[in-house]
Amino acid sequence: MDGLLLGAGLLLGSYVLIYYNFIKAVPCMSPINLKGKTAVVTGGNTGIGKMTALELAQRGARVVLACRSKEKGEAAVYDIRKDSGNNEVIFMMLDLSSLTSVRSFATAFLSSEPRLDLLIHNAGISSCGKAKETFNLILRVNHVGPFLLTHLLLPRLKANAPSRVVVMASAAHRRGHLDFFRLDRPVCGWQQELRAYADSKLANVLFARELATQLEGTGVTCYAAHPGPVNSELFLRHVPGWLHLLLSPLAWLVLRTPRGGAQTPLHCALQEGIEPLSGRYFANCHVEEVPTSARDDRAARRLWEASEKLAGLTKEGTQNNSPQLGSPRSPLAQVATDPAPSRFRNL
C-alpha cells in the first residue's frame, strides 16, 4: 500500500513538474486595450482561433471571424459576444481552399469595414479528410489562401498602420522541405499529409520573413507564431471515432489548452516594442531561432514568386484580375522589385 502511494505521489509530482515546465503556456503580458481597432481572425470558430478572438474581443476590438462554416461561425460569434460582453463580433464567410472565396471575402470586408489593424492567419488543416483535390489542399489552406488574403487586404492594413499580420506557424516547420518543382502536388495518405503539413508550416515562416522585408518602412509588421502543442481538433478531426476516444484523454493530459495556445499569437499581435523583430518566429512569447531552411532569403523570395502563381496573381496563374505583389501596379512594387539584402540574413 505504501509503495502504491509513493508511486502515485511520484507520478503526480513528475506530472506537475512537466506541466509547469513544458505544457503550461507563457502568458501574453500586453495590457493593451483595443477599443476602436478591428481584427480579422481566420478559423475563429474553434480551437486556438476562437480563444484568440475571445481575448481580442475582451480587449474591446471589433472582431471578424472569417470561417468556412456559417453555422459554426455564427455559434462562435454568439459564444464570444456572451463571454466578452462585446457585441462587435461578427461572422464573415471565408473558405481558404477556394481562391474565389478568398476574393469574395476580401471584397465584402473592404466594402463594409473601414479599418483593419490585426490580421491573424490562424486557420489551418493537417489532413485532407475525404477531399480529393487535384492540388495540394494543405498548402492551399495553410499558405496560398492566406498569401492571397494578405495581398488583397494589404492596402487597408497600410492605411491603418501601425498594423500587424500574424501567421500561425508551427514547430513542424523544422521538418519541412519545399520542393519548388512539385509544390502544388496533390497529397494522398497520412504520411504525405504529415509531410505536406510540415512543408506548409515552413512556407508560413518563410512568408512572414519575406513579407517583413517587403513591408519595411510601411508601419505594417508581421510575425510567425508557434502556439505550442495544443489540445484541439487539428490532428484528431479525421481519426476514427475509437482512436479519438482513446487519444482524447491523453491529449487533455499532455497538451496545452487552446487558451494557452492563443498566448503566443496574441503576444505577436499585441506586444508593444517587438516591431524591430518583424519577420521573426515566436514561440512561448519569445523570439526563437529557426533552422537554415527557414531563414533562407532566396527560398523565401522563390516561395513568394511561386505563391503569386498559385494564387492566380501572375499571367501563369489562373486569375489575373488584380495588381500582383511586386508588379508595377502593386502597392509593394517599389520594395518588392528591389532585391534588397534582408536584415535577417544572419539570424
Ligand SMILES: NC(=O)c1ccc[n+]([C@@H]2O[C@H](COP(=O)([O-])OP(=O)(O)OC[C@H]3O[C@@H](n4cnc5c(N)ncnc54)[C@H](OP(=O)(O)O)[C@@H]3O)[C@@H](O)[C@H]2O)c1
Ligand atoms: N494544435 C496544435 O498543436 C498546433 C500546433 C502548431 C500550430 N498549430 C496551428 O494553429 C492553427 C490553429 O489550429 P487549431 O489547433 O486551433 O486547429 P483546429 O481546432 O482544427 O482549428 C482550425 C480552424 O481552421 C479552420 N479551417 C480549416 N480549413 C479551413 C478553410 N478551408 N477555410 C477557412 N477556415 C478553415 C477550421 O474551420 P472548421 O471548424 O470549419 O473546420 C477551424 O476553425 C493552425 O494553423 C495550426 O496549424 C496548431
